[in-house]
Ligand code: DX5
């Protein structure tokens with residue numbers, strides 16, 4: 001398991017002031033950018049042009065989460081837009097191994113996301129091809145949803161598979177992560193934590209990043 005990383009999602013930030021909004025989370029490890037196409041999920045956000053503008057507005061690296069159809073075609077553009085990590089959904093990818101290799105060849109970390117009902121076991125052999133696995137802890141599409149405890153056993157199983165293969169793959173959780181839910185995810189083996197509404201509804205977003213980090217670290221050190 002890697003060190004604890006906190007990755008605020010800007011989905012619940014002020015879209016009219018994104019440059020300033022990323023400036024409010026200076027201690028974050030990554031900025032999580034949720035790209036939605038109104039097909040893979042019933043919501044629409046932004047594309048590579050906007051992501052490229054955002055990458056120029058912050059020194060914090062960008063972690064793109066692509067909730068889009070046809071990631072095989074569209075994901076590489078997000079590396080070119082300045083994302084240091086690009087996550088595609090396995091439910092949408094036609095050739096996930098080829099896509100992960102292409103993302104890595106372009107210089108990004110390659111990551112694969114699973115919706116809550118998608119099992120990890122069929123993808124065990126892909127782990128060495130991936131820098132991160134994202135386990136959704138809500139159905140993708142919207143911020144502010146309630147954390148799904150039913151994903152906790154899958155977090156444990158994913159961590160066990162990573163240990164078995166001896167890979168350095170990070171394990172990210174996304175959806176409903178807050179001071180109330182982050183500990184159980186850390187205990188189950190997650191090490192990278194997306195938090196959208198918890199961070200951007202706080203009066204001091206950067207203080208919430210620190211509080212989330214402290215709570216996750218204490219869960220794994222006890
Ligand atoms: C949901 C997105 C999440 C979302 C998280 O589909 O992938 O990244 O912004 O928001 P919260 O933390 O509010 O669940």
Ligand code: ZN
Nearest residue numbers: 034065174194
């Ligand atoms: Zn996300």
